[in-house]
Amino acid sequence: MTTLAYPSTLAGQENPSPMQHDLLDLLESEAILVIREVVAELERPVILFSGGKDSVVMLHLATKALWPARLTVPVLHVDTGHNFPEVLAFRDATVERLGITLHVASVQDYLDDGRLRERTDGTRNPLQTLPLLDAIAANRFDGVFGGGRRDEDKARAKERIVSLRDAFGQWDPKNQRPELWRTVNTRHRPGEHVRVFPLSNWTELDIWRYIERERIELPSLYYAHKREVFERDGMLLAPGPWSTPRDDEQVRAETVRYRTVGDMSCTGAVRSQACTVGEVITEVAASTLTERGATRADDRISEAAMEDRKKEGYF
Amino acid sequence: MSTTPTAIEPATPTPTLLRLATAGSVDDGKSTLVGRLLHDTRSVLADQLQAIEDASRRRGWTGAVADLALLTDGLRAEREQGITIDVAYRYFATATRSFVLADCPGHVQYTRNTVTGASTADVVLVLIDARHGVVEQTRRHLAVVSLLRVPHVVVAVNKIDLVENAADVYDGIVLDIEDLRRTLDLDDVIVVPVSALHGDNVVEPGPRTAWYAGPTLLEVLESLPLEEEDGPARFPVQLVIRPQHGAVDPSLTDYRGYAGHVASGTVRVGDEVVVASSGVRTRVVAIDRGPDPVESASAPLSVTLRLADDVDISRGDVIAAASTPPTLTSSTDAVLCWLNERPLAPGARVLVSHGTRTVRALVTEIHERLDIATLSVEPAQSATLNDLVRVTLTLAEPLPLEPYSQSRHAGSLLVIDPHDGWTLAAGMVAAALPGSDGAGAPPLGEEGWL
Numbered sequence A: 001m002t003t004l005a006y007p008s009t010l011a012g013q014e015n016p017s018p019m020q021h022d023l024l025d026l027l028e029s030e031a032i033l034v035i036r037e038v039v040a041e042l043e044r045p046v047i048l049f050s051g052g053k054d055s056v057v058m059l060h061l062a063t064k065a066l067w068p069a070r071l072t073v074p075v076l077h078v079d080t081g082h083n084f085p086e087v088l089a090f091r092d093a094t095v096e097r098l099g100i101t102l103h104v105a106s107v108q109d110y111l112d113d114g115r116l117r118e119r120t121d122g123t124r125n126p127l128q129t130l131p132l133l134d135a136i137a138a139n140r141f142d143g144v145f146g147g148g149r150r151d152e153d154k155a156r157a158k159e160r161i162v163s164l165r166d167a168f169g170q171w172d173p174k175n176q177r178p179e180l181w182r183t184v185n186t187r188h189r190p191g192e193h194v195r196v197f198p199l200s201n202w203t204e205l206d207i208w209r210y211i212e213r214e215r216i217e218l219p220s221l222y223y224a225h226k227r228e229v230f231e232r233d234g235m236l237l238a239p240g241p242w243s244t245p246r247d248d249e250q251v252r253a254e255t256v257r258y259r260t261v262g263d264m265s266c267t268g269a270v271r272s273q274a275c276t277v278g279e280v281i282t283e284v285a286a287s288t289l290t291e292r293g294a295t296r297a298d299d300r301i302s303e304a305a306m307e308d309r310k311k312e313g314y315f
Numbered sequence B: 001m002s003t004t005p006t007a008i009e010p011a012t013p014t015p016t017l018l019r020l021a022t023a024g025s026v027d028d029g030k031s032t033l034v035g036r037l038l039h040d041t042r043s044v045l046a047d048q049l050q051a052i053e054d055a056s057r058r059r060g061w062t063g064a065v066a067d068l069a070l071l072t073d074g075l076r077a078e079r080e081q082g083i084t085i086d087v088a089y090r091y092f093a094t095a096t097r098s099f100v101l102a103d104c105p106g107h108v109q110y111t112r113n114t115v116t117g118a119s120t121a122d123v124v125l126v127l128i129d130a131r132h133g134v135v136e137q138t139r140r141h142l143a144v145v146s147l148l149r150v151p152h153v154v155v156a157v158n159k160i161d162l163v164e165n166a167a168d169v170y171d172g173i174v175l176d177i178e179d180l181r182r183t184l185d186l187d188d189v190i191v192v193p194v195s196a197l198h199g200d201n202v203v204e205p206g207p208r209t210a211w212y213a214g215p216t217l218l219e220v221l222e223s224l225p226l227e228e229e230d231g232p233a234r235f236p237v238q239l240v241i242r243p244q245h246g247a248v249d250p251s252l253t254d255y256r257g258y259a260g261h262v263a264s265g266t267v268r269v270g271d272e273v274v275v276a277s278s279g280v281r282t283r284v285v286a287i288d289r290g291p292d293p294v295e296s297a298s299a300p301l302s303v304t305l306r307l308a309d310d311v312d313i314s315r316g317d318v319i320a321a322a323s324t325p326p327t328l329t330s331s332t333d334a335v336l337c338w339l340n341e342r343p344l345a346p347g348a349r350v351l352v353s354h355g356t357r358t359v360r361a362l363v364t365e366i367h368e369r370l371d372i373a374t375l376s377v378e379p380a381q382s383a384t385l386n387d388l389v390r391v392t393l394t395l396a397e398p399l400p401l402e403p404y405s406q407s408r409h410a411g412s413l414l415v416i417d418p419h420d421g422w423t424l425a426a427g428m429v430a431a432a433l434p435g436s437d438g439a440g441a442p443p444l445g446e447e448g449w450l
Helices: A023-041 A053-066 A085-098 A107-112 A125-139 A204-214 A277-286 A291-295 A305-312 B030-040 B046-058 B076-081 B110-118 B136-148 B166-184 B217-223
Strands: A045-048 A075-079 A102-106 A143-145 A162-165 A193-196 A225-232 A235-237 A252-257 B016-023 B088-093 B097-104 B123-129 B152-158 B189-193 B234-241 B257-261 B266-268 B272-275 B281-289 B292-294 B296-298 B302-307 B318-321 B329-338 B349-354 B357-371 B376-379 B388-399 B412-416 B423-429
Touching: A023 A053, A023 A143, A023 A193, A023 A204, A023 B016, A023 B234, A023 B257, A023 B302, A045 A053, A053 A085, A053 A204, A075 A107, A075 A125, A085 A102, A102 A107, A102 A125, A107 A125, A125 A305, A204 A277, A291 B046, B016 B030, B016 B110, B016 B136, B030 B088, B030 B097, B030 B152, B030 B217, B097 B110, B097 B217, B110 B123, B110 B136, B110 B329, B123 B136, B123 B217, B136 B166, B136 B329, B136 B388, B136 B423, B152 B166, B152 B217, B166 B189, B189 B217, B266 B281, B281 B296, B349 B388, B357 B412
Parallel strands: A045 A075, A045 A143, A075 A102, A143 A193, B016 B097, B016 B123, B123 B152, B152 B189
Antiparallel strands: A162 A193, A225 A235, A225 A252, B088 B097, B234 B257, B234 B318, B257 B302, B266 B296, B272 B281, B272 B318, B281 B292, B281 B302, B329 B388, B329 B423, B349 B357, B349 B412, B357 B376, B357 B388, B412 B423
């Protein structure tokens, strides 16, 4: 048994503890630093904005980063055509309130003219990649802000905060730039662009705590409400033109909320009584399922579903 | 000093953030340890656990719990080859702390990955296989940790269940680490014996290490004091915010503020400050965090400063404490961690990024390289991937560089390829190679492993 001395760093708190920053302050500061670097360095940045909670938080951070100047960065929504109407209304109201430009890349347009074909499983999430890459190329966007978080998925856990995409929009996870200290490197060659994930280090719980602290408004379906749903693969889906219940799937009214907001055909609701931010935080903290595990059919396809989509240029 | 900790004080009740980076060699069980840390802190949710249980069974795993290494190996190729390719980030929390864990793989681009993880880390967790003890990779990792001046080092002696006379093995490793610690001029190093596979001493004490009376790994991580980023105030300006007609409120059209983050120290309203590039002095009249004014801001918070006078400040300038201004320099020695396959030769034309400023630069001279195997410094004329070299940089425009020993942020720089923007090297201003005379390390004793 060693007899080496007691380590001084653990020797108690004789000295008052140094001022420690609150977790949300640190996460906010890191995100704002990244947003400001990209806005300063790149010529044509754009913010991906779906009306989902992560992109709402990102937009809030962007307005805070540049306050009191108005946000001049446009937003881009890749519209699968299967959106929740209340989320689209929220999207439009937000854009109007901030006075920013909204670009919409429509999956439906691509399906209508044959550039894309509907998948047999009906989900449109993987179909978003092509319209996204086309919109980036057409508008010559060189910095694309996404609300992706590393805690969402194993492939996202490997993502850099500023992540290079080649001329084909592809991500090469085996050859990523080192990110060092707090110095942000957004350089890239013509035709390439960078994806920027200011919320990389946030967890779902951090997002909700920040929404509470900053009093950020969200689409109503993030809170408990009555909705007609049916159960499939352990998920509660809302019936609609894109998710029709089969004969053995019974539709009934339940009190639910959405933990994520995506394509209606593959985004499930969870049973919940959480009507306020505080109640949602309590619920999320106690949840035994991840948000994607609980609510996203498309990520159950394989262990590498997200990785495969990301390599092709998905968010 | 490196030691077995014997007791732990209660951690501070303020929930805050600890950035943790792991470093280990191939097959020392790092992914399993990280998986165990996540699993035993209940950070793995039911669907994630189900997924790795299924995957473990498909791969013929027969252990009692799932193969916890699968929790961190996120890429298809990693799972296929059973290796970790790139840094992965994981998140877990206890009642007192949230942890951001950068899981850095220990092969091929080992230095690149470790430098990436360690540059922002509050603590680096170095793994050692109890059966092998201190190996070359351990020296390499600790040399990088020393060079990057990571505040804390914790060594986990893993697979302690696989050695006989575990207590003696552990004591031997503690002594070897102590030698390394002296050579590399590290502060405290804490050594904890663990079995990641069984979970002993990771979160809970374990029956296989009854001889060990110290805290578990998690208890150590929860109680490490967080270093303040003190030193004189430095504020690299990112943007000048002058909304004019584009203000969110018509009353703010005359607003003029300097957006950035406090890189070191604390800025307070009323402070005398100096613009590093021009030497012009003024005073801080307000600090804004978005629409909320605050009295002070310390590193690493992002804020906007308003100043008493309309001075000439643009992106790339540094606003600094007037009492201790930085000096501008056009030439500096620096230690570079070379992170790219493209080799470095003297005369290379590069870009140097410091804070929010990027200037053209010339690598005028390459002096010496650290031989990681022997931790001795040898003359060098070039650098290749994973090399640690000391060079002289000549800058096209002067920068307010400060010694890395004074500030991890004001003293760090990136070397960038001007052609494609790739980050070629991590640079530490006026640093010495670990183990060399300039590091302040005592001369190597006869008992050293040289």
